[in-house]
Amino acid sequence: EVFNILLQVLEDGRLTDTKGRTVDFRNTVIIMTSNVGASFMRKEALGFASRRDAETEHKEMSSRVMDELKRTFRPEFLNRVDEIVVFHSLQTEHLTKISEILMNQVTTRLEEQGFELKVEKSALELIAKEGNDPAYGARPLRRAIQRLIEDNLSEKILQGQFKAGDRIKVEAKDNQIKFSKMRARRKKSNS
Structure with missing residues (x-):
């Protein structure tokens, strides 16, 4: 249900409620957050710290998160998202x-x-x-x-x-x- 609403907003730039009222989203920046991939971060944190380069580690983590996003969200949703940013873990x-x-x-x-x-x-x-x-x-x-x-x-x-x-x-x-x-x-x- 929520994804269908988001699809309408991301595709058409507007949202229509059950009473027929329409909200214009054409000049709107939508920022969404998700905990998809958080389980990877938790497992990494529980293991022994490696001596790998932090940037290499972040690239690997980003790749794993992107794979998880593809398993979690429908392609028609992901294709409407302009950019996906994977943040570094908090130290x-x-x-x-x-x-x-x-x-x-x-x-x-x-x-x-x-x-x-x-x-x-x-x-x-x-x-x-x-x-x-x-x-x-x-x-x-x-x-x-x-x-x-x-x-x-x-x-x-x-x-x-x-x-x-x-x-x-x-x-x-x-x-x-x-x-x-x-x-x-x-x-x-x-x-």
Whole structure:
């Protein structure tokens, strides 16, 4: 059903609904994503890392993904797609940076409630490690942050270990997230 709708959009540049209303797609760029081939990436990640050139490895992966696309989607659909791009797998440093961006959102929310969070690099690296799933890219990072940071910190706040106005340090030790209270900032004197 969805493929038939997409075929109409890609072929005719328009979409007609069941009530006869038409939407013009002629000047539209459509970007579609798929997890086709993600199983290959997961298997590669589970094996031992090879010393092959990264570009050669990506070309081989792209070829395997294209074969899988041909098995998954009908030719009339694939023939209407102008370009297919196979992205490189996310590396640890990418996942760590994405973890930092997501944690900045958490930090902002907590600041609105009167808490100051100082997230150490070790915590970001553990989040990246725990939230790494080659088949799903960066999506599991949000769940890792929820599980490792938000749920645990909320519990500690409810138990009274931290209160509004506290500065909280978040770090990883022994493969676990640790929260500790930091000293309050000194007030600047007006002398």
